[in-house]
Amino acid sequence: MKAQVHSNFIKSSNLIFATVGLGIINFFFSSANLSNGANIVAEIFGLLCICELGLLVRRGYAWGVKYLFLVSTIFGLILIMLILINQTQNPIVFIVPIAQTVLQAWAMILLFRVPKLTESKLVELKSTEENRAY
Numbered sequence: 001m002k003a004q005v006h007s008n009f010i011k012s013s014n015l016i017f018a019t020v021g022l023g024i025i026n027f028f029f030s031s032a033n034l035s036n037g038a039n040i041v042a043e044i045f046g047l048l049c050i051c052e053l054g055l056l057v058r059r060g061y062a063w064g065v066k067y068l069f070l071v072s073t074i075f076g077l078i079l080i081m082l083i084l085i086n087q088t089q090n091p092i093v094f095i096v097p098i099a100q101t102v103l104q105a106w107a108m109i110l111l112f113r114v115p116k117l118t119e120s121k122l123v124e125l126k127s128t129e130e131n132r133a134y
Contacts, residue, residue, distance in 0.1 A: 005060040008110040015107035016054035016069075019100045023047050026096040057111065066111040073104045 027043050053072075056065045080097050 005058070006114050008114045009057055009060050012107040012110040013054045013058035015103045015110070016050060016057060019103045019107075020047050020050050020054065022096050022100050022103070023050070026093060026100075029092045029096075057107075066108065069104075069108055069111065073101075073108050076101060076104065 023043075024047065027047075050072075053065055053069055057069075080101050
């Protein structure tokens, strides 16, 4: 029996994947990212971490991920102020972080709107499925 995932988990993970896509676009338009090997590695690592969060949300593991996502979104809000102050030469590099922040905030709202009962049922169903596998 496959556990049902709440539709907000699917919508939220789609929004998270959209922010990754915007991050890839922003990566190629920002010349500062491509000038240093360490910047390239850090950018790829960050995008992969966000992808992993999206995969975990899609599978319904949002009970712990949503708080990690909340912290990273708050951290991103602080960093976006620095980006907006320093980036004025390229309009895409200016607009994409704002769009990413809006999408991440929307994804986070969807995660926190999932009823608690649904989350506990998902955890319970997954634990019973894992026990059956053994």
